[in-house]
Amino acid sequence: MKTIPGVTARASTDLPVLKPFDVAAHSPDSMMMTRWVAGLPWWSPAAILTISLIWPAIAYAQSSYSIGQATEALWRWMPFLLREGFLLNVLISIFAMLIGTLAGAALGLGQISINKWVRRFAWFATQLFRNSPWLVILFIVLLALPFEVRIFGTIMTFPDWWKAVIGLSLPVMANISEIVRGAVASVPTAQWEASESLAFSRRQTLWRIILPQCFKRMIPPWMNWYAILTMATPLCSLLGVQELITLSRQAMESENNHPELLMPFYGFALLMFFIYCYPIARATIALERRFSVKL
């Protein structure tokens, strides 16, 4: 095809051009982190590993404790860190997500209740836990919950990591609540009217007509919050929970705290979280794209 200069030919110039600032592309949304993680290339884990190995090699080349010894120490600790540490991070994230999802779904439905007081309470609880720093919530839960509870004479201990699960599930609950409320609100009111005029009750309308339509829409933001939650589990190390970061620190201490250990150990921790969350982020964005086309 013949190109027509100025019409079909690409516009180009050597002159400096000030391009318009694309506001929409730069405005943050709730999925920003997931989008960023999903946008990283597939070779990122390898790059992180290389950097965490080479950086200390350059920085501490003159030291007596060699980087070879540091990586050798990491190699020795690795199975322990994975089995005792990272597995607990994963467990905490799964349980916190489970509790947060159930409580959040209930709270979200509370936010659209016809009872004014239920609605106000659900709104207040949602806003409270959505806008509080996670670490503050964690500390409050840690101090407020008893170490053990006595139920009918049997003493049940309440381990720290379960307190962490509950502490982390609260902000997740609040955000799931908003997802549910937003998804229900996104269904056109015409759907409510159509089912009302067919004599459906409010409960039938909600469960049979409205929620089935927004279920798909809730999956990508829900996965997004799971990834955020998983990346927040190292906060538990501040409470003394024996998860990956706490154990890494203890392992480094037992290796005499050589500064050369820092990069390999924390690099390894970073790598573990990345390997776990990266597929979730990719799947979330893929699902989001698929569902947004269909609706």
Place this chain on the structure above:
Amino acid sequence: MTWTPDQPIISIKDVHKSFGDLEVLKGVSLDVMKGEVICIIGPSGSGKSTLIRCINGLNDVQGGSITVEGIEVHDPDLDKLALRKKVGMVFQQYNLFPHKTALENVMMAPLLVLKRDKAQVEEEARALIKKVRLEGKENSYPGELSGGQQQRTAIARSLAMNPDVMLFDEVTAALDPETVKEVLVTIKDLAAEGMTCILVTHEMGFAKEIADHIYFTDRGVIVEHGPPSTFFERASDPRTREFLSQIL
């Protein structure tokens, strides 16, 4: 109050309705006998849609009374479900349930609301789909149907509840000109069977052909009404004449 067939099936008396400061209905009265077909015409914003939405309780009224088969719709303690079992409604935008097939859309209300036997409901639903000439589309989702097909499914969905009155709110306004006809034919069949119908429409030719009585509304009041023969030939009010001259 019990209703007997010699009384109007729908009786609207001096109905007032406002949205905030905007008064949409300023005292509207009309009666519909069983089996009658009523067309409400008028310019946009004249309150036509609001009026028929008041009849099945989608909008509440602030003054006056509406009774449907003796049910007092203006009563604040109205049993809306009982009313809506008698009154079917079809919307401009079809409003089918997008996550259900055409057949499921038709079957849902009888199953869930009337708690009827599934086999029997399915048999009737298939008959209704056949009646609106949509055989073979039973398992299609609304997204796979054309506008006219969706609207006919919506009519079948309303009919599945076996209503005594059908309300049509500008049901052809969102359709392509060539699919308007297939929907109008369906409504015509229904009227011929003796269904009481109230239509808000811009299809003057159709209104002339099908209606027993035509009401012209403007700015919240009924300006003029009468049977189509006299209404279209000898409209007396200048507002009606101006509207008709723009449309016809």
